[in-house]
Amino acid sequence: MAETETSERPTDDDVIIRVRGVDVSFGLKQILKDCNLDVKRGEILGFVGGSGMGKSVLLRTILGLNQKQAGTIEVFGVDYEKASDEERLAVEQRWGVLFQHGALFSSLSVMENIQVPMREYLDLSPKLMDELARLKIDLVGLQPDAAHKYPSELSGGMIKRAALARALALDPDIVFLDEPTSGLDPIGAAEFDELIMTLRDTLGLTVYMVTHDLDSLFQACDRIAVLGQKRVLVEGPLQTMLEFDDPWVKSYFHGKRARTVVTPEHGEASMAERQEN
Numbered sequence: 001m002a003e004t005e006t007s008e009r010p011t012d013d014d015v016i017i018r019v020r021g022v023d024v025s026f027g028l029k030q031i032l033k034d035c036n037l038d039v040k041r042g043e044i045l046g047f048v049g050g051s052g053m054g055k056s057v058l059l060r061t062i063l064g065l066n067q068k069q070a071g072t073i074e075v076f077g078v079d080y081e082k083a084s085d086e087e088r089l090a091v092e093q094r095w096g097v098l099f100q101h102g103a104l105f106s107s108l109s110v111m112e113n114i115q116v117p118m119r120e121y122l123d124l125s126p127k128l129m130d131e132l133a134r135l136k137i138d139l140v141g142l143q144p145d146a147a148h149k150y151p152s153e154l155s156g157g158m159i160k161r162a163a164l165a166r167a168l169a170l171d172p173d174i175v176f177l178d179e180p181t182s183g184l185d186p187i188g189a190a191e192f193d194e195l196i197m198t199l200r201d202t203l204g205l206t207v208y209m210v211t212h213d214l215d216s217l218f219q220a221c222d223r224i225a226v227l228g229q230k231r232v233l234v235e236g237p238l239q240t241m242l243e244f245d246d247p248w249v250k251s252y253f254h255g256k257r258a259r260t261v262v263t264p265e266h267g268e269a270s271m272a273e274r275q276e277n
């Protein structure tokens with residue numbers, strides 16, 4: 001983690017990921033068209049959109065795993081596509097990723113899983129790697145004895161935490177989380193959100209979180225971006241979502257499920273609720 005500016009919220013100058021005019025197609029099927037997005041240092045950005053709209057495609061494109069046909073993406077000021085091998089390596093060490101289904105290697109213990117990125121990018125002694133892995137295990141709220149357990153011995157919530165520990169292995173500035181609370185019960189999901197918020201506050205971590213979880217959006221996210229019509233339709237704080245005039249955004253943020261989690265301080269939604277009652 002490069003900095004620990006814990007008390008300051010990000011400003012517009014603090015954009016660490018800048019997506020501009022990005023087009024992505026697979027064959028004749030266009031998924032993203034003229035897509036723009038900013039991710040700011042130290043924020044939890046919630047990324048939402050209908051199923052199959054391209055949230056994972058954009059995430060993978062930012063990570064350089066999908067080809068784009070147009071536009072630019074800068075991560076920490078580096079255009080990954082044009083970067084030298086050295087620059088790419090430096091960027092890769094500043095991000096951690098928790099993929100939706102690619103949680104952990106089943107044949108490796110938790111500790112060995114966490115050490116995979118360390119082995120790939122760093123040249124450390126086994127003893128130091130063990131110590132670092134133990135620190136990560138503690139950081140994500142797992143008990144020390146989780147270190148030598150295998151994924152099959154862990155609960156769903158513990159697997160997510162262990163996968164997060166692996167994403168944090170290289171002390172990244174940003175973590176990308178693809179639906180991190182899917183499959184968790186509401187208590188487990190709320191605890192995971194708490195953990196993410198704590199990491200943002202204590203480490204200055206930036207979090208890019210693809211999610212369908214309304215609780216996470218309302219409780220944990222500083223800003224939200226909505227993908228629709230092949231681009232980011234709107235990005236901003238929750239209040240911007242509540243005021244935005246688009247049928248999908250309205251039904252999502254003012255729908256029945258949203259009203260069960262929205263709190264009175266989010267005036268607009270509770271007003272909508274009051275009007276209906």
Ligand SMILES: Nc1ncnc2c1ncn2[C@@H]1O[C@H](COP(=O)(O)OP(=O)(O)OP(=O)(O)O)[C@@H](O)[C@H]1O
Pocket residue numbers: 026031049050051052053054055056057058
């Ligand atoms: N490598 C690929 N080749 C061809 N089509 C792809 C590829 N990757 C994704 N797609 C298609 O792109 C579209 C968007 O997929 P994506 O996984 O990004 O959706 P999503 O918004 O993340 O959906 P969900 O919320 O259901 O996970 C889908 O139609 C998917 O089939």
